[in-house]
Every structure is written in C-alpha cells, then in structure tokens.
Amino acid sequence: MTGPAEHAAGPAEETVLRARDIHVEYDGERPTRAVRGVSFELRRGEVLGIAGESGCGKSTLAYAITRMLKAPARMTGGSIAFHDRDGAETDLLALDDESLRTFRWSRLSMVFQSAMNALNPVTSIGRQFGDIFRAHRPEMEPDEREKRTRALLEMVGIDADRVRSYPHELSGGMRQRVVIAMALALEPDIVIMDEPTTALDVVVQREILDEVERLREELGFSVIFITHDLGLLLEISDRLAVMYAGEVVEYAPAEELAAGAAHPYTQGLLRSFPDLTGVRRELRGIPGSPPDLRENLVGCAFADRCEHAFEPCRSTTPRLLELGREGGPWSAACHLNDPAHRPPAPATDPAPAPAPGSPTAETVEGGQR
Numbered sequence: 231m232t233g234p235a236e237h238a239a240g241p242a243e244e245t246v247l248r249a250r251d252i253h254v255e256y257d258g259e260r261p262t263r264a265v266r267g268v269s270f271e272l273r274r275g276e277v278l279g280i281a282g283e284s285g286c287g288k289s290t291l292a293y294a295i296t297r298m299l300k301a302p303a304r305m306t307g308g309s310i311a312f313h314d315r316d317g318a319e320t321d322l323l324a325l326d327d328e329s330l331r332t333f334r335w336s337r338l339s340m341v342f343q344s345a346m347n348a349l350n351p352v353t354s355i356g357r358q359f360g361d362i363f364r365a366h367r368p369e370m371e372p373d374e375r376e377k378r379t380r381a382l383l384e385m386v387g388i389d390a391d392r393v394r395s396y397p398h399e400l401s402g403g404m405r406q407r408v409v410i411a412m413a414l415a416l417e418p419d420i421v422i423m424d425e426p427t428t429a430l431d432v433v434v435q436r437e438i439l440d441e442v443e444r445l446r447e448e449l450g451f452s453v454i455f456i457t458h459d460l461g462l463l464l465e466i467s468d469r470l471a472v473m474y475a476g477e478v479v480e481y482a483p484a485e486e487l488a489a490g491a492a493h494p495y496t497q498g499l500l501r502s503f504p505d506l507t508g509v510r511r512e513l514r515g516i517p518g519s520p521p522d523l524r525e526n527l528v529g530c531a532f533a534d535r536c537e538h539a540f541e542p543c544r545s546t547t548p549r550l551l552e553l554g555r556e557g558g559p560w561s562a563a564c565h566l567n568d569p570a571h572r573p574p575a576p577a578t579d580p581a582p583a584p585a586p587g588s589p590t591a592e593t594v595e596g597g598q599r
C-alpha cells in the first residue's frame with residue numbers, strides 16, 4: 231500500500247513487516263480467491279487495524295502472513311519481508327520449518343479468538359510457558375523460567391500463583407490474558423491479533439484492550455489487529471486497512487478516516503455502527519452482500535452495492551491510489567478518486583478531492599490492480 235520512498239526514514243516510520251501483492255486461494259472445483267493482491271507495510275510500534283465484513287479475507291491474510299495456511303488454502307503469489315531492528319531483512323516465504331517455528335514465537339506471535347483452542351487443557355499454565363522457554367530459550371534454568379512466567383502473568387493482570395492452574399480453572403477473560411502473555415513471552419516485534427476479544431463480554435474486552443495498549447507502549451511491539459468491529463478498530467489503531475472481497479480498498483490514518491472516508495465501502499461501514507462520541511444518528515447497514523469469490527470478478531467488486539457506481543466501475547478494476555490527503559499515506563481504490571475516471575459533476579462525488587497542491591493520484595507501489 232505504501233512504498234518506502236514515500237516516507238522520510240526515522241524510528242517512528244521504520245518498517246518492520248512488508249507484504250507485497252499477496253494472493254491466496256482455497257482450492258476447489260472453482261477456487262475461492264480469498265486474498266487478491268494485498269500489499270501493506272507495518273511500522274515498528276504501530277497498531278495496524280484490518281477491517282471489513284465477514285468473509286472479506288482478513289483471517290486468510292493473517293494466516294498467510296504467519297505462514298499458517300493449511301490446505302485447501304494456498305498462497306499463489308506475493309512476498310513477505312521482515313526487518314529486524316538492525317536492518318537485516320528476512321524473507322518469510324524462504325524460511326524452512328525449523329526457522330519458521332523459531333521466528334513465530336520470537337519475532338512474530340499470534341493471538342486468535344479462541345483461547346481455549348490455543349491452550350492445552352490437560353497441562354498447567356506454568357508448564358505451557360515452560361514448554362515455550364525450553365524450546366526457544368534452552369539456556370534458561372528452571373527457576374528462571376518460573377520467575378519469568380510469574381512476571382508475565384502479573385504483567386497481564388493475573389495473580390502469579392495461577393502458574394499452577396489449568397485452563398478450565400480460569401475465566402474466559404483470564405485465559406485470553408494468558409494467551410496474550412504467552413504471545414509476549416519471547417518479546418516479539420509483531421503480534422497479530424485476530425478477533426482476540428470477540429468472545430468476551432464488553433467490560434472484559436475493554437480491560438484486555440487497555441492492557442494490550444499499555445504493554446505495547448511499554449514493550450514497543452507492533453500489532454496487526456483484525457476484527458469486523460470498525461468502531462473498536464478506529465479507537466485502537468494508528469492506521470487502518472479496509473478489506474473488501476479479498477482486496478484492500480482503503481488504507482488511511484485511523485483518526486482521519488473516522489472523519490471522512492474516501493471509499494464508499496468504508497463510508498458504508500462507518501454508517502453501520504454507532505458514533506463513538508455518542509452522537510445519535512441513523513444506522514444504515516450496507517445493502518446487498520459481498521460477491522462470490524469463486525467468480526472471476528471484473529471491475530470494482532463493490533459496484534453492485536455502491537450508490538455512487540458509474541460507468542467504469544463495472545468494467546475497469548480501480549487501482550489503489552495515493553490521495554495525498556493530510557495525515558497520509560492515504561489511498562483508496564475507487565474511480566471517484568481517480569482523475570482518469572472521476573465524473574465531472576462534483577455533486578455525485580462523496581469524497582473530498584485531494585488536498586490542493588498534493589501529488590496527483592498515482593499508483594501506490596505494490597497496490598492491487
């Protein structure tokens with residue numbers, strides 16, 4: 231979505247993960263093209279939110295990045311590069327199984343929705359942390375392992391004596407905290423969270439997210455946060471990638487996006503949840519449903535649901551274009567924002583034009599076509 235040349239280099243802008251033109255299919259009589267040319271860049275220490283309705287490819291993208299795709303899923307294109315603090319680059323797709331196992335815990339870890347599935351029900355919490363340390367920090371002495379485990383539990387707000395508990399003895403919220411502590415055990419650079427609090431009640435969800443935010447500030451890891459809950463994402467993310475039908479259709483700074491999205495799909499999503507400030511407004515979902523990803527999609531995948539669709543939308547696939555808006559990089563894949571296609575009548579254009587003096591729309595490096 232963004233090319234490195236577009237930003238001044240600096241610690242705050244340092245890239246930790248760069249994914250380019252990722253394609254994933256689920257094999258079948260007619261393959262499902264679940265991820266279609268997604269590119270993004272994750273900066274060190276930031277929260278990148280990935281938004282979109284159910285079935286738009288968020289989880290498939292997460293599995294692709296972590297190389298956890300299982301048949302019938304298959305990555306059919308793209309590259310993923312990890313950059314460590316001293317600038318060395320690792321090609322994730324070239325790692326063998328052993329290097330990948332090490333990489334997963336120590337550089338990049340994951341927290342998924344179901345903590346119960348992530349924890350072994352017949353092994354104590356302490357033992358499960360111990361297994362991670364034995365595998366990845368073989369030099370650690372047993373008492374050091376226990377000390378570190380206790381510290382990690384306390385770090386996520388759990389009594390250290392819970393090291394002796396079994397998962398079923400903990401509440402859902404506590405289990406999810408344990409999973410987060412495990413994900414942080416080896417101090418990774420990146421944590422991918424896929425609907426990490428969706429199964430929990432809102433109070434517990436809030437407590438856990440506050441905890442994650444505090445830990446991120448303390449430890450400096452980056453987060454890719456995936457949820458269909460756009461309100462939540464806007465609140466916790468620095469930047470947002472909005473996915474539709476396997477593509478990123480808008481990529482923007484979160485705060486600015488909440489005030490004025492460029493893509494009609496994002497605008498629809500924003501109208502579908504209550505305003506965080508409590509301002510009353512009519513909630514309108516987006517009519518219709520996403521396209522069948524087994525079809526060969528021509529033109530804009532959102533055209534059939536878009537109230538602004540015009541001539542090129544059904545024939546020409548919109549490019550993800552840099553809009554040059556304040557707070558950017560900010561890009562959107564919509565002909566309304568493309569000077570080559572934009573209709574002359576401004577009244578039909580829901581999106582503000584690029585800021586005066588900004589670069590004219592140009593294809594974003596690695597963006598989908």
Ligand SMILES: Nc1ncnc2c1ncn2[C@@H]1O[C@H](COP(=O)(O)OP(=O)(O)OP(=O)(O)O)[C@@H](O)[C@H]1O
Nearest residue numbers: 256262264283284285286287288289290291458523
């Ligand atoms: N095992 C599978 N076999 C075939 N198709 C699949 C499989 N898993 C997912 N898909 C399809 O891939 C597409 C993307 O699904 P994915 O779960 O990645 O979306 P998502 O945005 O994460 O949705 P959700 O929020 O519901 O998890 C969907 O069309 C889905 O039906």
